[in-house]
Amino acid sequence: MLFFLNVLTSGLLAGLMYAMVAIGFVLIYKASGVFNFAQGSMVLFAALTFVTLNEHGLPFWAAFPLTIVVMIAGAVLIERLVLRPLVNRNPNTLFMATLGLSFVIEGLAQLLLGTDVHQLDLGIDDIPVSVLGLQISAFDLFASAIAVALVAVLAVLFSKTRMGISLRAVADDTLAAQSIGIRLPRIWRIVWSVSGFVALVAGLLWGARQGVQFSLSLVVLKAMPVLIIGGFSSIPGAIVGGLLVGATENLADIYIGPLVQGSVSTWFAYILAVGFLLIRPAGLFGESAIERV
Amino acid sequence: MKLSKTLALFSALLLGATSLATLPSLAAEHDGEQLYPLFSYRTGPYAPSGIPQWGGIRDYFNYINEVKGGVDGVKIFVQECETAYTVERAFECYERFKNGYAGAPVAALFTTSSGFDAAVSEKARADKLPVVSVAGGREDAVDGNVFPYQFPLLFDYWTESSIVIDYIAKQVGGYDKLKGLKIATVYHDSGYGRDTIEPLAILSKKYGFEDIQIPVPHPGEQQQAQWQQIKEAGADWVFFRAWGVMTPVGIKTAARVGFPADHIIGDIWSGSEEDVKPAGAAATNYLAVSVYSPGVDFKISQELKKDIIDPGKSDLKDTSKFGSVYYNAGLVTAIIYVETLRTGHKKFGNRPLTPAEGEWALEHLDITAQRIEEIGATGLLSPLKVTAADHEGSPAAKIQQWDGKAWHPLTDWLNGDRALFHDAIFAKAAAYAKEKNLPPRDATN
The missing domain is CATH 3.40.50.2300 (Response regulator)
Structure with missing residues (x-):
């Protein structure tokens, strides 16, 4: 039983790490209805920028805000060069643009920052601590605390600030929002900047776990089922989806894997996601699209 | 506007004509050289392991060409083709270089990815092009009777x-x-x-x-x-x-x-x-x-340092990778390639080898401890003897330990118990031959 609980707990904590990546997708989807394929590349670019600055002698407190500035500059450029020319186009067009953008960002990351694998030490030991008899990683607890704090900040941002209300208005009806004076380019710049910030946080946590390297961009593969299950437009949904995916894939690997003599976690999360698509297409917390015809 | 369009068209036609005019000279530009198609991955998730390897390969070839005047006078002509470690791009590279390039023939193709290695097997058999997978490749390909064109050299x-x-x-x-x-x-x-x-x-x-x-x-x-x-x-x-x-x-x-x-x-x-x-x-x-001992103390490493690294001729942008595990992996691959050419030259003369001659050379490759000493690679490369029936040679490896800063060998070369698996491996090869209905080959010569 203790083993089961250990597997379950570690899965839940890993799920929060997935949710960190998923939140970046949710932010942009909420504001523009676009699935940002480049989110994984942004995670890679942010972490590589941070670690490069750090390796050049900048301490954490200087490298972190400087990386945020870089991500904001990137958001402004993306809005100006990619999104603005495509305003009011079909969401599929914007999706394809983000697909291209992901290749550009990855290429730039390798060109400017190199292909080396970097160690990233955030000063949090990745060692087990005993909590109620369960062996839990101190680092996982730290990452979970960061995820919860981030969700809390974003929830306040969306529900209490003028900017958040503007974002929600754009998400509900872009044309109506524009008609009452909300400036779409500004909203996009802000939301891509916030998404860049989330990418940095996710990149640092994943980078500390596996090293900062190109494969960081592949963590988006874990975020996809999280988004499908939680809903593309819900931040709490990303958290719940992350927890579900993390726990089930861990348990599936232990209890179903041996039956099929192979690892199952990668596709099991997607099977779960497909199940949700059949039963609840908008995900647990997503908003169903209603269109008048 | 119309004039500028006409000028642009004229320029394009002129450029095309010039390119066509230079084609015959390009075709013969590397006559007398031996083509080494390098299927690299300098981009993508596996670039960190690839870049130092290509550094090791290219630096050694550079050293052989510039300092030693080529392999028995034959220069190695490297043509790099980026695959990003994807099989489909590796196939594009394969089609581009399988018949040689610019007058330089290919003697053998040294592959750089497991996926491509498995996928190219039947194609290489049809093209009669030897495919070498250093410390990789399918296990049953050691049976030269069944897999005449595959060489999973050095280790398995x-x-x-x-x-x-x-x-x-x-x-x-x-x-x-x-x-x-x-x-x-x-x-x-x-x-x-x-x-x-x-x-x-x-x-x-x-x-x-x-x-x-x-x-x-x-x-x-x-x-x-x-x-x-x-x-x-x-x-x-x-x-x-x-x-x-x-x-x-x-x-x-x-x-x-x-x-x-x-x-x-x-x-x-x-x-x-x-x-x-x-x-x-x-x-x-x-x-x-x-299999690839790290370090820069090998005699050959010191020569490379003197003639290639220090004068700034290295392929490495970051020369701190010199002597790393992956750099030395590339170095070992390059040494094996050069020794294969030397073996072929003894039989066919000092000229670029064809694929058929490359196959013969690989099947008669014998890098003895004495030869390794002459190369200056003692401790870097274990002795390797390949035959027509055994396409792997004598696998050996060390156990090393990471002390937090560097790797240190804990053992000398260990050979393992290859004989224990002999029957199982050759039975797999025989089953493959039966499944594909392959004609028997006498690989005893």
């Missing part, structure tokens, strides 16, 4: 399994002490990773240890469940067959569940600096099988 994962068990046996006080021991293999769930399931079952049956097999899905960025399973099973040792990001994540996760690093033995592709540095302190005392 079956022998690696026996080397790992041999090392563990020595640590616990002998083979008889293996009985009852629990040895887990944590493997990348791919063809490469699954390659050791069969030999470990054979070894387990022979020595009586409990064989635990645990797969990790690609890319391996999350392994908590697997390492908890290992802890729960009470494994004594772990044979860790990882690749890419799976290695540092596994080492860190092992530390997190309290499994000691000095009881984890990494595969040859889990034992580079790039594999352990991201894991930080958790990797201290981690062990790995090593």
